[in-house]
Structures are given as C-alpha cells and as structure tokens.
Amino acid sequence: MTPPPVLSVRNLVVEIPSRAGISRPVNNISYDIAPGEILGVVGESGAGKSMAGNAIIGLLDRPAHIASGEVWLNGSRIDNLPLEDLRRIRGRQIGMVFQDPLTSLNPLLRIGDQLTETIREHLPVTAAQARERAVAALEEVGIPAAAERLDSYPHEFSGGMRQRVVIALALCAEPSFVIADEPTTALDVSVQAQIIALLRRLCRDRGTAVMLVTHDMGVIAEAADRVAVMYAGRLAELGPVRSVINAPRHPYADGLMGAMPSLSIGQRRLRQIPGAMPRPSKIPPGCAFHPRCPRAADPCRVDPPPTILDDPQGRAACWFPLEHSA
Amino acid sequence: MIRQFSAFWQSDFGWKFRHSPTAILSALVTLILVGAAIFAPLIAPYNPFDSSSLNLMNGFSAPMAPNAFTGEVFLLGTDDQGRDVFSTILYGMRVSLFVGVLAVLFGLVLGVTLGLIAGYAGGRVDGFIMRVADIQLTFPAILVAMLIFGIAKGIIAPQYRDQMAIWVLIIAIGLSDWVPFARVVRGATMVEKNRDYVQAARLIGRKPVAIMVLHILPNVLNPILVIATISLALAIIAEATLSFLGVGAPPTQPSLGTLIRIGQTFLFSGEWWILLFPAATLLALALAVNSLGDWLRDALNPRLK
C-alpha cells in the first residue's frame, strides 16, 4: 500500500500568448511525488523544466499562465487558488531552493532574523522558541557553530554554506514539499556532493517530497529516486532512476545517456544527437523529437506519440520505444 | 526605405511605440517643430532679417489684430521693430536647434572618445579622464559655458565676434556636455572589454584602436542615443539661457533665447506676445524632446518591460 502522493500534477499546460501566436513551453505533463521521494526533472535548456516548476508553485511571470490541468498538494487543489491563499500555502507547505543562493536571501538581514521571521510566520511559537528552532535548522544542514552564525549576514558565508542556509530556510517551516531548481549548478564539484547528500538525508528523515530540477544527469543519478525526462515542454520518459539510466525506452533519453562522457570507461567517440532543442514557438508537429530521432517513421511526424506504460511506475511517450531484454 | 520603416513598425520597438501615447505625441510635436525650423524660409510669411521688408509702423501689433497704422494683420503679432513674431520664432528655432544639435554632436564625439579610451585603457588614464569629468561636474554647465564664452571673447577679434558667436556657443555647450556620454560609455566599455569576443579580437592581433572602434563602439551605442536625445533638450535650454543672459546668439541671428530676452523688456508695458510665444515654443520643444528621450530610455532598457 503506497501512501497518497504529496504532490500530484495532472495534464499541466502552460501557455505564453505573444504577438506571434501562443507557445506552450509546458505541454500536458503529469506526475506524482510521494512522501520522502525525490523526483528528478531533467532536461536541456528550453525543455520547460523550470517553467513547469514555477507553474506548480504559482510563480509564473505574466504573460505565461496555466492554460489547463491541475496541481494537487496534500489532497487539495492549488492551481486555481487566489494569489493570497497560494502565497500562504507556498510559505507553509512548499520550500524553495534556487540556483543562486543570493537571490533567496535578503542581503541586508542577518540570517538568524530571516530564519526566525519565516518560522514565526508559519508556526505558533515564541521568539525564543523560534530562535532555538533556527539554531536547530542550521545545525541540521551542517553549519558549524550554528548559534554564533545566526548573527552573520549572507555575504559572510561561502557559496556552499550559503546554499545550506537556503536549504535551512526552505525547511524551517517544515514544508511537505520542496522544489529545488538547479541547487548545485553554481557550486564546485566537492561542495555539490555535500549538498546532494544533505538533500537526500533531509528528505529521507522528514519524509519531504522533493522535486529536483536540473540539467545535470549526474546529479539526478546520485540524488533522485525517480526521474522525469522533459523534451520541448513534454514528458518524454518517467521512471525509476536506475531503469531510465540503464534501460531508457525513449530514444531521447537513450541519446542523452549515450552523450554523457563516462568516468569509468574512456570511450573514443561520444554518441551525439544531431540538431538542437526547438524553440517553444517552433515545436514540430507529431512527436516533438522526430527531426532528431534515429527511429522516427511516418506516424511520428503526424500524431503525438502514445504513452506506453511500463512496470511499475515507468512510462514513455513514443511510437517506437526501445526494447530491452530482461 | 518603406520596407525598413514597416520592419521598424512591426518590430518590438515599433510595437512599444504604437502603444505609448506619450511617445507618439512627443515624437509628433518634435517632428512638427523641427520640420518648421528646417523649412522656415518656406513657411514663414516674412523674412524678419531682411531689413528692407520691415516697416517700423507695424511695430507692436497685437496677435490677430489689425495694426493701428497699416491695418496689416499678424498671426502672433509683431515686436518693437515691426518683425512678425511667428516668423522670428521659426527662424529663432532654427538657430536654437542648429546650436543644440551641433553642441550635442560635439559633446557626444568628445565624450564617447574619452569614455572609450578611459574604459579600455583603465588605470591612470582612466583615473585622469574621470577626475577631469568629476571636476567639471562640480561646476554648473552654464558656468562652464560662460567661462568658455569669456575666453573666446578675449581671443577673437571684435569684428569676427558676431560671426563666430554661434560656433563659440556650440563649443561652449558641447564642452559642458560630454561628461554623461563619457561616463556611460566608460562603464559599458569596461563590461564589453572583458567579454570574450574582445579577447578573441586581441588574440587575432587587432590593435587597441581597431578593437575600440570596430568591436566595442557598436555595442555601446544604444545608451548613447538616449543620452543624446535628453542632452538635446538640455542643450536647447542651455543655449536659451546663455542667449537670455546676453552671452549667446547675437541679435543679428536671434535664437529663441534671444527672443525671450528681447521680449521680457516689453512684458510690463503690455506687449506680452513678444515674450510669451517664443517662450511657449521653447517649452514645447524642450518638453517634447525630453519626453521622447525618457521614453527611449525606458523602451531600450531590457530590464524595464
């Protein structure tokens, strides 16, 4: 018996009207995230992965808007809520971690004040209790001498420590869902490994559902339980991370894995996908991937591909998915 | 030409223009006034500087009222010497715009050159140029212009003074005007020079001057257009101020400022039109150009959408 999902996205479509017509940077995506699960959303630039994340938490910039579909958080629908209600939910139930830690922190406030302010806004605690919680939150994300560092300003922290503070800030109101958009992209490899480990541990300990948006397949492989591969605003493939990496069904996912240089095997030539991701305004008809796809045939050019269901939670949208023995 | 215009009209920039009443109005007013100034000899009913056509009897005619002695009617009245105010305004605007445009061009060339050099060279050169700019900024522009005017007066022989007055005016206003250009270009140059395309050009073996002119200059031009438009309004006002103070355009070539100076002497004797119409024209011109510049700045700023 699986627990009910924390986040549930159903047939989400984001549209941007412009003078040239309507473009759909996010087109009909659906997925669930269970408590304690990390769903990796991976895609190259222009895939619509960040746009999808922003749509889910109601942070789309005009004129982009949700044209259809539903977003459910803990059993209640949030995509059609008034702005004010949504803001309350965002603070209380959704934590956010972005690529650049400096954009999430107010440079003029001590981090202790930022933490206690967030805690007191969402939890019924006294100032002293909030301060205790803030220290605990910083300790939990691995900041040494947390009690003293409460009085520091964001610029007094190094890049990795700052991202830890952001994570502490995102988690201090004890949200049930965290969205992390390229949380390690600006960091060095050694720090990236620390942050990934931290995210994994917090998610496991607290049962928080995490949506990890990144372009880096390596980060997904390390951190995620399941992975959603996006291409041109659509979901190409969704499945448990090991099976998508080792036995991808969608030719795009397969190409992506083949294009990654590997540390363990020194191959002479990389497999490459010809061409580039189409712009959201120029997505080809049928399967969006067909102009770059080695398996493309007539139906791909005309009709959108069917979704094939695999065991137990995997699916891919393709006319001619790859078959893997065993 | 038509195709280029329609491409402009269809572009984002054209779209922003079409949807801004301020932009349309100020562009229209600017266009009409500049056109009237350029075609003054064709539009003006009289040539106010042709003394043979002047009739002193026509002096002090009120607007749209027949003159007491000759019965002639003047649209905006006449001044003490019987010159048609409407015609003098058209010719005056010519002088004002001529001085303004050339002064801004002079300041622009000077400022852009110095800004490019300061930004690209950096170090002591940059320090020196920008300190000069700082010192200049601590003086009001009018004071600088008057200083230059005073020096020029000392150098130029009296018989050439009237002839040279316009050019001295242009240089005086232009010299007090280069700092904003230099500052903006310097800042943009310091950003651009670290961009990789400039590094690539260095690697290829381009000389610094070629890099500045061919690579950096085209990429720092957008803000210059905005500053130039706003400076134009300021230069027109500066010219009017100088002429009003009597150190600008000579009476033989009166600008709007000269006309206002002449007009204000008649204000209390009841001949209000001699002052009011040139002043209103100056206001309209400066306001229109300035709001056009303001709008340009917003429209070209990628961060303000």
Added chain:
Amino acid sequence: MTAFVEVSHLGRSFDVSKPWLNRVIERLPRRNLVAVSDVSFQIEEGAVYALVGESGSGKSTIGRMLAGLMTPSAGTVKVAGADLHADPAARKAAGIQMIFQDPYASLNPRWKVRRIICEPVVVAGGATAGLAERLLEQVGLAAEDADKFPHEFSGGQRQRICIARALAANPRFIICDEPTSALDVSVQAQVLNLMSDLRDELGLTYMFISHDLTVVRHMADRIGVLYLGRLMEEAMPEQLFARPRHPYTQMLLAAAPLMEGRTREIDLPKGEVPDPISPPPGCAFHPRCPFAIDLCRKERPELRDVDGVRVACHRAEDIVPASAA
C-alpha cells in the same frame, strides 16, 4: 625531442588592494592574490593536455597566459621553442587560438558570421573569398549561415562558429577554456566530437581547461590537477583515474557524480576551497586532507615523480586510494 609547449615556473599574482586612499586612511596593507604559482608542464605536439580544478584554481589564468592575453608575473611560456612573452613575433608564429566558455559572449553581436569568421584573415591581410563558407561546412554548419547574425544561432552552433573563427587563423595550438560547460549534454557531445575530428584532421594541439572530470577523461592525453594555483598531480588519464595519488584528486573523483549512482556511501569531501588571498600555509590542501600530518602544515610539498606520475604530496607513497574497487 623538446615539447611543443613548455611552461616553466609560471606564476601570476593580482593586486587586489583597496584603492590608495582607503589604504592610507584605514591603514590597510597591499594585498596580493596569487592566482598561479610555480606551475610547470609540457605539451607534446598533437596532444591534448587538460587542466582540471575547481573555482579559484587558476586554470583560466594559466589559459590566458598561454594565449598571450595576460603577462605572467613569473616564469616563461615557450611555444615551438620561442618565448611567448619575450618575443612579440613568437605569438603570431606559434599560431595560438582560443575557444571560450560562453558562446553568447564570444561573438560580436553586431557582426555577421562571415565577418566574424574572416576577421583573423582580414587582420593578417589574406584573401577571404569563400573562406567563411568553407569553414562553416567544416564545422558542420551550412554555407548560407554566413549571412546571419550570432543571435540567430543556438549555443552549440555559436560554439561551432567560434571554432570556425579559430580555424581561420590556421592555428597549431588551441586553448579551450571550458568550451562545453555552457552547453547541453547532447550538444556537448557534438562539439567534443567535432574537436576530436579536427584534431585528427589538422594535427592540432589542444590545451583543455575544465572543471568536469568526465569531459577531461574523455578528451585528454595528459591531465594536470590544479588546486589554489598549484599543480597537485599530473598523469595520464588511465593512471589518474585508476589510481589517483594526491588526496585532492581522490576527493575530486569521489565527489564527481556517477551515472552508476551512489551505491557507495563514501566519505564526503570536507570543507570548501579556501580564500585564495590568504591560502593555508604549507600544503594548500592540508585543512581538507584526511591524511595531513604536521609536515603538511609547515612545508609545501614539491611536485615530484612517483611511479611515473608527478604529484605534490609529502605522503604520496604511503596513502592508498580510498576507492580502489
């Protein structure tokens, strides 16, 4: 036989002092950032030499000094036997070109592609008829692209244009400063493959600068690992990845994300790269090093040969890599 590129005792420091007035008033000393210190290595003709390191390692500074875009504070760079910084003609003769990280900043946005690609030849005074078309096709673009502006291309295509411009100068040595780190994976593969092909066709020598170990592993014939401006280890990729000698290299390898997933719960890297303005005394890596002893805190280890690998560690002989499996 001498190497094609010979870098000896290269160093570069930057003055990061506050302005003169602040120093006088606040009684601050001058401050120097040592970005590169005592780096020596050689590159054989036709080889790919890779420099890896995290932020602040000085890898880009070394790249710029090798390109002649920056003068070293110490040491020499010899390309084909001529000292690059002592002899102005040497730079031209050496045929050095560079490919930059950000394909959006490395092309003049106001120039058409034809003019961009032909610029090296125009500067040298050569004939450019048909050149842009030929080079565009060589890097996998269409001849018609010559009349477009850079903004009409995607990141990967722009990087191809940069490669075409570099090729127009008939280079022998190309410095690639993180050429694919701004690109998507599928496009990165295209560009890396193109660079390999060009090297085979034209006999180019590359210096490849990257923070990405997987890319370096794929491209390099020899790898130098930098930390805070110093070379920590230098080895062939097979040696380096099978048996990293320096504790820093070991940490980097352990931290790199693996497609195989984190089945191992290994020791996480400790701490972060320290402030390069005041680096730790002794071995710069000692505060993060699990094997550090007193000697490491006092004395800086020299780069020395250990079993055919150059490594700067006092304990290179006694430490065994953590992930031998």
